[in-house]
Every structure is written in C-alpha cells, then in structure tokens.
Amino acid sequence: MTLCVAALQYCASDDAAATLAHIEPLIAKAAQTAQLICLPEAASFLAASRAQLEDRAEWEDDSSSQKKLAALARQHGVWLLAGSLFLRRRHDHKLVNRSVLFAPGGQIIASYDKIHMFDANVGDGQRYCESDSFAAGATPVIADLGDIQLGMTICYDLRFPHLYRQLARDGAHILSVPAAFTAVSGAAHWHVLLRARAIETGCYVIAPAQCGTHSDGRQTYGHAMIISPWGEILAEAENGDGVITATIDVSKITDARRAIPSLNSSAEFGNTKFYRRQQNQPVTSA
Numbered sequence: 001m002t003l004c005v006a007a008l009q010y011c012a013s014d015d016a017a018a019t020l021a022h023i024e025p026l027i028a029k030a031a032q033t034a035q036l037i038c039l040p041e042a043a044s045f046l047a048a049s050r051a052q053l054e055d056r057a058e059w060e061d062d063s064s065s066q067k068k069l070a071a072l073a074r075q076h077g078v079w080l081l082a083g084s085l086f087l088r089r090r091h092d093h094k095l096v097n098r099s100v101l102f103a104p105g106g107q108i109i110a111s112y113d114k115i116h117m118f119d120a121n122v123g124d125g126q127r128y129c130e131s132d133s134f135a136a137g138a139t140p141v142i143a144d145l146g147d148i149q150l151g152m153t154i155c156y157d158l159r160f161p162h163l164y165r166q167l168a169r170d171g172a173h174i175l176s177v178p179a180a181f182t183a184v185s186g187a188a189h190w191h192v193l194l195r196a197r198a199i200e201t202g203c204y205v206i207a208p209a210q211c212g213t214h215s216d217g218r219q220t221y222g223h224a225m226i227i228s229p230w231g232e233i234l235a236e237a238e239n240g241d242g243v244i245t246a247t248i249d250v251s252k253i254t255d256a257r258r259a260i261p262s263l264n265s266s267a268e269f270g271n272t273k274f275y276r277r278q279q280n281q282p283v284t285s286a
Contacts, residue, residue, distance in 0.1 A: 001147050001250040005174070005204075006034035009224035009237040009244075011212035012180075014052060016044040016065050024072065030243045036145065038081040040050045040208040040224070041097070041180040043069075045086070048215040050133055053086060057095050065110070066100060074106030079145060083178020083208055084114065084154050086134075093226040099152045099178060101143050109144075112152035113137025116160055122222075125185045126218050130156075140167055148173045148250065151203070155179040158193050161200055168201035169263055173253055175203045180210035186221025199231040202257035204248050211240065213247035225236040229256035 008026050011215025012019045023039070030037045044065040058065055065085055073080035080102040087098050098113040115138065117131040137270050140163060143150045151172030157163055167175060175197060181190050198205040204227065208217035224237040226246040227254035257263060 001024040003036060003145070003148050003248040004034045004245060005036045005038065005206055005226065006030035006243055006245045007038045007206050007208040007224045007226055007235070007237070009209050009211050009240075009242045010040070011214065011220070011241075012040075012042050012044065012046045012210060013046055014048045014056070016056065016058070019044050020065060020068050021040070025229065026241060026243055027076065027080070029089075030245065031078050034078065034245055036079040036081065037076075038148075038176055038178060038206050039083045040210045041084040041178045042210060043082040043085055043162055046180065046210065046214045046216070046218075047086075053095070053133055057088045059085045059090060060096075060098070061090055063087060069100070070102050070106040070108070073102035074102060077104045077169055078091055079104060081150075081152075081176055081178070081208075083176070089135070089197055092135075095133055096137065097130070097134050097154060098137075099141075099154055099176070101150070101152070110141055110150075110152065111140035112154070113139070114157065115140075116156045116165065118156040118186075120153045120156075122182050122184045124182055124219070126182070126216075128182075140170070142167060142170055142172050145164060145213040148248065151175045153177055155181065161197065164197045164201050164203075165263070168203050172201075172203055174248060175201065175205050177207040178209075179207060181221045183219040183221045186223065190221055190223055191225075194225055194227055195231045195233070198227040198229055199260075200262065202229045202253055202260065202263060204229060204246075204253070209237070211237075229253045233285065 151167030209224040210220040234246040
C-alpha cells in the first residue's frame with residue numbers, strides 16, 4: 001500500500017490572492033506525481049501586523065482561500081492539505097489557525113485547529129504571542145484517506161510529543177507538520193524535532209514549510225522535509241520555492257514499529273522522588 005506525497009515550500013505574502021496565484025504553478029507541478037499535496041502553515045497569507053490579520057482573516061464558512069484551494073484540488077484530482085488558514089469562527093467571531101484537508105473532489109473532509117499557541121521569544125527581535133490573536137484548539141484530528149490515515153498538526157505542536165504519540169496510537173500512518181518555523185529556532189531544532197517525532201511514532205512525517213523574509217520582517221527557516229518511520233530524511237527542500245516528493249509505503253511503518261515497539265508500551269509510573277542533597281532522603285514531589 002503506497003501513496004505519493006508532496007510538500008511545498010514558499011514565502012507567503014500578506015495578500016491571500018497574490019500568494020495563492022504564486023503557488024498555483026507549484027501545486028500543478030506537485031500534482032504531476034503526488035496524490036497528496038501539503039502546503040505550509042499560513043498557506044494563503046502571513047499578515048504584516050495584528051491589525052492586518054484581524055482585517056484579512058476570512059470567515060470559516062465564506063472563505064475565498066478555501067474556495068480557491070477546493071477548486072485546485074478538484075482541478076488536479078488530488079488530496080490537498082492547506083497547512084493552515086487564518087479563519088474567523090462564525091459562532092463567536094474568534095480567529096483560529098486551522099489546517100484544512102480537501103478531497104480530490106474539492107470537498108472539505110477534515111479540519112484541525114492548532115492546539116499549542118506559539119508564545120515564545122526566540123531571540124530574533126520579533127515578539128511571538130499567538131494566543132493574543134487566536135483561540136487554541138482542543139481536539140486531535142485524524143483524517144481518513146482511504147487505506148492511509150493522516151494525523152494533522154501545525155508547527156509549534158511539534159514540541160509536544162504526547163500529541164503525536166496519541167495520534168499514532170489512534171491509527172495515524174502519516175503526521176503532517178505544516179510550519180512557519182523561525183529561522184533561529186529552525187536552525188537549532190527543526191531537523192531534530194521532526195526526526196524524533198517520526199522515530200517515536202513509527203510514522204511518516206510530512207513538513208511543508210514557509211521560507212524567506214515576510215512582510216512583517218520575520219524570517220522563516222524553510223527546509224521542508226519528508227521523513228520515514230525510521231527517521232531517515234527522504235526529501236528536503238533547498239532555499240526558496242520548492243516541491244519535494246516521496247512515496248509513503250505502509251509496510252515500512254509496520255517494519256519500524258515491529259523493530260521498535262515503543263507504541264505498545266503503556267507502563268505507568270508514580271510521582272517523581274526527589275532526593276535532597278543534604279538529607280539524602282526521598283521526598284515525593286507534589
């Protein structure tokens with residue numbers, strides 16, 4: 001059982017229509033071989049300011065970006081993952097950072113709202129406080145692609161391995177990690193974290209990525225990757241726009257999990273014992 005997949009890398013502008021026009025040839029190129037095409041986080045635009053984000057976020061039930069991507073999925077007859085779109089919920093008007101999966105017929109078959117908000121200071125001169133603008137999700141999501149199951153995550157989720165373990169134990173074969181990793185944290189952590197999530201879960205990892213300098217001055221790391229269940233980098237993008245592809249082989253997942261059956265372990269343990277240096281007596285932590 002196999003599936004050809006593609007991950008895109010590009011630099012989103014602050015205008016959704018312009019970005020989608022820019023990536024249309026990349027999607028067409030990927031569709032020549034891939035059955036599943038994955039776009040990065042902020043797939044349609046990356047705002048220059050919080051005010052611009054508030055102004056340009058689209059309604060979840062009336063999104064021109066979703067309509068355009070649905071049409072592209074239908075045109076090429078592919079599964080198309082919008083790594084994330086910045087959408088406004090109708091019921092409470094709050095913004096969400098949402099990954100959306102389109103079927104080959106163009107219909108939305110799954111969506112996932114980013115759980116872990118990127119509130120961090122990586123030392124690049126930018127202030128990152130995603131929770132100022134977005135409502136966090138609370139529900140892990142697996143999408144059914146037929147014989148293959150896709151676990152959906154977004155960017156900063158990558159630093160929380162328990163989410164990926166749960167997705168793998170619940171049946172995911174592939175883990176999507178669309179990202180807009182900063183250049184600073186990406187250079188330090190991107191490769192290590194992606195390979196670790198693949199190795200820990202025995203899943204393929206697809207990580208489409210933003211790259212370059214954006215309208216708000218932030219620099220994103222790029223290096224879109226596809227990684228095997230054994231932690232091997234099967235494909236990695238160079239600098240600038242790019243399309244990478246690889247073949248998902250479910251038998252490789254079975255082999256990796258048989259060799260290292262860590263997903264089967266459910267060992268329970270109690271509270272940590274803390275040994276004070278002077279008294280050398282065990283103390284149960286609170």
